[in-house]
Amino acid sequence: MNRYAVIGAGPSGLAAARALTRRGIGIDGYEASAGVGGLWDIDNPRSTMYESAHLISSRTTTEFTEFPLRSTVDYPGHRVLRQYFRDYADHFGLADHFRFETRVTRLEPQGGGWDLTSDGPEGEQTRWYAGVVLANGTLAEPNIPVFAGTFTGDLMHTSAYRSPDQLAGRRVLLIGAGNSGCDIAVDAVHHAASVDMSVRRGYYFVPRYLFGRPSDTLNQGRPLPARIKQAVDSRVLRAFTGDPVRFGFPKPDYRIYESHPIVNTMILNHLGQGDLRIRPDVDRFDGSTVRFRDGTADEYDLVLLATGYTLDYPFVDRAHLHWRGAAPRLFLNIFPASFNGLYVMGMIEASGIGWQGRYEQADLLATYLDAVEHAPATAERFRDRVTSEPWPDLTGGYRYLGLDRMAYYVNKDAYRGAVRREKHGLEDPTGLRS
DSSP states (O other): OOEEEOOOOOHHHHHHHHHHTTTTTEEEEEEEESSGGGGTTSSSTTTOOOTTTBBBSSSHSBBBBBBOOOOOSOOOOOHHHHHHHHHHHTTTTGGGEEEEEEEEEEEETTTHHHHHHEEEEEEEEEEEEEEEEOOOOSSSSEEOOSSEEOOOEEEEEGGOOOGGGGGGGEEEEEEOOOOHHHHHHHHHHSSSSSEEESSSOOOOOOEETTTTGGGGSOOOOSSOOHHHHHHHHHHHHHHOOOOOOGTTOOOOSSSTSSSSOOOOHHHHHHHHTTTSEEEEEEEEEEETEEETTTSEEEOOSSSOOOOHHHHTTTTGGGGGTTTTEEEOOOOOOOBTTTTSSSESOOOOOTTTTHHHHEEEEEEHHHHHHHHHHHHHHHHHHHHHHHHOOOOOOTTTTTTOOOGGGTTBBHHHHHHHHHHHHHHHHOGGGGGGOO
């Protein structure tokens, strides 16, 4: 019986462990931290969590279907979610499969599988696996842009932000927006001496509640065509939030949902109250002065980079994951076309896909690995389809921005539909594409 390694015990790693063990597939898990939860464990040294962090998607669209959150809160905080993952792991006996405080340092192809080298309480060890599931997360390696000049104040990425105490009494400039950047800006207005936010493009702001309900629970039936949904939702947002341009944001040069929206309208309230300002893109640093592209300048004590993250699988050569630009090129963001025994979990970003969408990824992988063991002809047909037929369109008709952070973005309905079809094809090969 083949045995597989799972790297990471965050949501995607736990989903993989659950799906594989559910089918009787043997696994060993590896987690660098002391417990499960991944980035949702603020005590995890690799976590990018901060004290005020909450879900930006609602509880019912985010939770694992077979294990609902016990909380009735619509948008739980990170401590509730850390406990949720602990409860999930306990309920399904997943933690017993993991080696904690054990960091994977290298993967090397060997004998039709992979030698995995790790460093943990037992020292450095190398074990062989038929395959390895990479589920070490997408939000751990900060994207640090290069700026002209030198800033002599404190410069840090938002990944190092934990508490508003870090902002107290300081003149703060946030570079970039995004959901974390806007959360931190809202923290800052209550603690910092002043708060500015430098942005280079416009954003769409989605309220957490529309018509008295979590906004992402609306329109959960048959998805509307992209252009119709964009037209309808743009009008709804204008009615509820107004035009962010009047608060100083640039006008978006793209349609809604072609980049990830900001699920935070409190920042608009604070802009309306004069609690913070929007500034243009940074031109250069000059000591404690930041000079902007429009010729203006101001002095700051702290510059926070809300500039996102880059994908990082540091323990394996990029060639094995077929990297193309900012992300590996994988079938359904899971399978390298070479079928070399590496599989990636969680390398998807999509509005509303939740952890259940990641479990469906894992379930497809488990179905394939089960076929490898018990129905090799079916597994071979799957591999033949992947290597010889066009891959499914995962955009849902949306024209996503050509940014690095959008390199692995998918439409949740298109993606989940494609995953379901492939799983059905593995379980009933005669019914594929029907």
